[in-house]
Amino acid sequence: MEEGTAKIKVGGIMQSDGRALVKVLSVPDHASVAGTVLSAMGEKGINIELIASSHDLDDCGNFALVIDQKDLDQALESMEKVKANIHAGAISYTPDVAVITVFGPHLREKPHIHGLMFSSLATLGVNSLAISTSISSVSCVIEGQFLDATINALLEVFDVPFEIKKRPKDY
Numbered sequence: 001m002e003e004g005t006a007k008i009k010v011g012g013i014m015q016s017d018g019r020a021l022v023k024v025l026s027v028p029d030h031a032s033v034a035g036t037v038l039s040a041m042g043e044k045g046i047n048i049e050l051i052a053s054s055h056d057l058d059d060c061g062n063f064a065l066v067i068d069q070k071d072l073d074q075a076l077e078s079m080e081k082v083k084a085n086i087h088a089g090a091i092s093y094t095p096d097v098a099v100i101t102v103f104g105p106h107l108r109e110k111p112h113i114h115g116l117m118f119s120s121l122a123t124l125g126v127n128s129l130a131i132s133t134s135i136s137s138v139s140c141v142i143e144g145q146f147l148d149a150t151i152n153a154l155l156e157v158f159d160v161p162f163e164i165k166k167r168p169k170d171y
Contacts, residue, residue, distance in 0.1 A: 008110065008112070008113060008116060008158055009159040010102050010110075010160060011103045011105055012102075012103055012164075013102055013155075013158065013160055013164050014099075014100070015099070016101075017099075017144055017166075018068065018098075018144075019049065019066050019067065019069055019097050019098060020066070020075070020094065020096070020097060021065070021066055021097045021141055022064075022075050022092075023064050023091070023094075024037055024061075024063040024065070024083075024086070025063075025090045026056070026060045026062065026090060027060055027086050027087065027089070028061075028086075029055065034053070034063070037082065038051075041065070041067070041078060044071070044074045049066045049068075050065070050130065051064070052064040060089070064129070064130035066097065066099055066130070069095060096145070097129060097141050097142065098141070098142055098143075098144045098146075098150075099139055100154070101138070101139040102117055102138050102139075102154065104136065107135070107137065114133070114138050117140070120153040120154055121140070121142070121150060121153070123153060124153055126143075126149070126150055127142070128141060128142060129142060
């Protein structure tokens, strides 16, 4: 951040490490897919911390699910069981990821926060593996090895009123 430039006030930053990213890719668009995927995870007692979904140029659905690293084997087993039923093109995963969330009241009134967050990641050469937003937060998934550097970069541009909230690894 340039000297003399004021930091942007936010409600806080949370981090959650010790996670894994599971992707269900190239699923034909039909109403039952999300229910099938999420129910399979729920039946195994797997908590989903973040969900991002999109459609590609072939109008196929893609799901990105962040779960606790300890649940990865069970999640992959569950997804392999439903893969044929939902006609998924592939199931992929990335172990050792972290979720970083910038939050605050009135975040929707501060549209520049999203750009600042991802520009900060870009200065480090850190790619976001998934992005999710709500009315009061923006979250991204990154490789776990970049967590500390990413937090430090975000603290350069955001005025955070308290210490970074760390979610326990067994959350």
